[in-house]
Amino acid sequence: MSQHARAQRPEAAPFTERTPRVVAARHLTRRQGRDKAGRFLAEGAQAVREALAWQGGQVHELFVTATAAQRNPELLQTAQAQGIRISEVTDKAAASLSETVTPQGLVAVCDAVPQPLDQALQGAPRLVAVLYGVSDPGNAGTVTRVADAAGADAVIFTGDTVDPHNGKCVRASTGSLFHLPIARSRDAAEVFAACRAAGLRLVAADGYAKQDLVEASVQGDLQHPTAWVFGSEAHGLPDDVIAQLDTSLKVPLYGAAESLNLATAAAVCLYASARDQRN
Numbered sequence: 001m002s003q004h005a006r007a008q009r010p011e012a013a014p015f016t017e018r019t020p021r022v023v024a025a026r027h028l029t030r031r032q033g034r035d036k037a038g039r040f041l042a043e044g045a046q047a048v049r050e051a052l053a054w055q056g057g058q059v060h061e062l063f064v065t066a067t068a069a070q071r072n073p074e075l076l077q078t079a080q081a082q083g084i085r086i087s088e089v090t091d092k093a094a095a096s097l098s099e100t101v102t103p104q105g106l107v108a109v110c111d112a113v114p115q116p117l118d119q120a121l122q123g124a125p126r127l128v129a130v131l132y133g134v135s136d137p138g139n140a141g142t143v144t145r146v147a148d149a150a151g152a153d154a155v156i157f158t159g160d161t162v163d164p165h166n167g168k169c170v171r172a173s174t175g176s177l178f179h180l181p182i183a184r185s186r187d188a189a190e191v192f193a194a195c196r197a198a199g200l201r202l203v204a205a206d207g208y209a210k211q212d213l214v215e216a217s218v219q220g221d222l223q224h225p226t227a228w229v230f231g232s233e234a235h236g237l238p239d240d241v242i243a244q245l246d247t248s249l250k251v252p253l254y255g256a257a258e259s260l261n262l263a264t265a266a267a268v269c270l271y272a273s274a275r276d277q278r279n
Helices: 020-029 031-037 045-053 066-071 073-081 091-096 137-149 167-173 188-197 213-218 262-278
Strands: 039-043 059-064 085-088 106-111 127-132 154-158 182-185 201-205 226-230 247-249
Touching: 020 031, 020 039, 020 059, 020 091, 020 106, 031 039, 039 045, 039 167, 045 059, 045 073, 045 106, 059 066, 059 073, 059 091, 066 073, 073 085, 127 137, 127 188, 127 262, 137 154, 137 167, 137 262, 154 188, 182 188, 188 201, 201 262, 213 262, 226 262
Parallel strands: 059 085, 127 154, 127 226, 154 182, 201 226, 201 247
Antiparallel strands: 039 106, 059 106
């Protein structure tokens, strides 16, 4: 680590897994600790790079091993320029903050990302992804990444959906968590009402729907401002939830596959709407 970075704290030795600030940061690997502190951890060069460029919140501290510091000098320079505390840690301390098999030695402590519903949906949104009861953090993070790539205006987590700050969810989003508004509300009825108030048509992604995406596209239905609602990996959307929405559509399957996984289906649906809205 550079002398400039090391000079930000008086200790010459790296922090260990027992150093109080590392112990406090380790609480953020659990949802209860994240909710209490209003902060979360972003691990790895890509996530840290996006966090440092994030306009919607703040990075409070950067934990870095000597090896990771040598590999990512530009990230340390950016953090220094922003006045962010940089703390060198041992490999064991970095591993204690990581939820991966091979820790990357670079972890940022960030403000929580979710915004109030009305704030996330302001400005006449045209495309929104709503995750209902999605338990797999990898899928939730990938859908966030897909929504970002498709030009969506927001992603909303509702029902018993995984925490968007879950470590695997953050990694799967590959930085998209910092690119577009994220909202979280357990009350699905509140979410649906807010989407309608924002002028969005609520569409369920349902493999058992009578109408498919191609038919809807031909009819011009996908040109409308849309909130796509995606259900859990195993069970999809419950009937009582689908009944609250405006319509439901399925992805047509032309081959022998029984179904698509959540992230793939979400990509097809979101890009179908994005294409028709732009055309």
